[in-house]
Amino acid sequence: MQKGSKKVLSVCSVATLLIAGTTLPAAVKADSSNQVNRLGGQDRYETAAKVAQAGWTSSDYAIVANGEGYADALCSIPLAKAKDAPVLLTSGGSLNQNTLNQLKDLNVKHVIVVGGTGVVPESVLNEIKAQVSDVQRLGGQDRYETSVRIAEALKTKPVKAVIASGEGFADALSAGPAAAINGMPILLTRQNSLPDAEANYLKTNSSITETYVIGGTGSVSDSIKDLFTSPKRLGGADRYETNVAVLKEFASSFNFGNIYTALGKGPIGNEFADALT
Numbered sequence: 151m152q153k154g155s156k157k158v159l160s161v162c163s164v165a166t167l168l169i170a171g172t173t174l175p176a177a178v179k180a181d182s183s184n185q186v187n188r189l190g191g192q193d194r195y196e197t198a199a200k201v202a203q204a205g206w207t208s209s210d211y212a213i214v215a216n217g218e219g220y221a222d223a224l225c226s227i228p229l230a231k232a233k234d235a236p237v238l239l240t241s242g243g244s245l246n247q248n249t250l251n252q253l254k255d256l257n258v259k260h261v262i263v264v265g266g267t268g269v270v271p272e273s274v275l276n277e278i279k280a281q282v283s284d285v286q287r288l289g290g291q292d293r294y295e296t297s298v299r300i301a302e303a304l305k306t307k308p309v310k311a312v313i314a315s316g317e318g319f320a321d322a323l324s325a326g327p328a329a330a331i332n333g334m335p336i337l338l339t340r341q342n343s344l345p346d347a348e349a350n351y352l353k354t355n356s357s358i359t360e361t362y363v364i365g366g367t368g369s370v371s372d373s374i375k376d377l378f379t380s381p382k383r384l385g386g387a388d389r390y391e392t393n394v395a396v397l398k399e400f401a402s403s404f405n406f407g408n409i410y411t412a413l414g415k416g417p418i419g420n421e422f423a424d425a426l427t
Contacts (some may be wrong), residue, residue: 309360323426
């Protein structure tokens with residue numbers, strides 16, 4: 151844990167997505183006294199900033215990701231845990247002001263931008279560089295290659311990995327905290343075909359002897375699941391059952407004295423951001 155961190159924010163996103171934490175900032179509490187507090191802003195960008203404020207007084211590292219595209223950000227959660235870094239969001243051609251303010255307030259020295267120029271353009275990187283001297287981009291030709299670049303950045307010899315669909319956010323979102331706590335990379339796949347980047351990563355990392363496939367066959371088919379080493383499927387009839395399946399599997403990793411809840415599905419179909427950050 152970095153010196154300036156208040157707490158480790160662990161987010162495992164039931165009806166909203168139910169989220170269990172390792173430890174919980176004082177600002178967000180659900181306990182025997184039924185105290186419930188909200189971390190939220192006017193939009194997902196301000197909400198991410200509020201989460202960062204609740205979790206850190208200062209941070210050497212921060213992750214910056216596109217706030218409208220889920221794939222790159224979801225895969226970055228194990229890296230954020232490894233760096234004890236908040237995840238901040240931006241979109242468009244300029245850096246979101248909430249994110250800029252947090253980089254300043256937390257005295258961030260290193261920023262890892264996840265995703266290629268199509269999701270976080272160079273103009274945003276240049277704005278970050280005006281505030282932070284060390285800025286690194288982890289991105290590939292697509293979300294699948296980006297997930298591999300992020301996995302490689304963990305700089306560990308993994309023995310377990312999480313496999314989730316790159317065509318929807320819910321399954322990878324639920325698996326993120328468990329993957330982070332246990333040092334497992336999150337690799338994305340298509341439902342019926344394994345991307346080359348993932349196949350090559352798994353060949354290179356023969357140390358991986360166990361894989362968790364998140365979601366039902368509608369997310370990752372059995373034919374793809376069976377390509378992995380000692381695969382175990384964690385899934386249910388929908389994203390909420392899958393969420394619970396993940397929580398049960400990794401129950402020993404979590405402190406269930408505290409719970410986070412976040413929206414798991416909404417009217418626009420892109421409501422991943424609050425549970426993510």
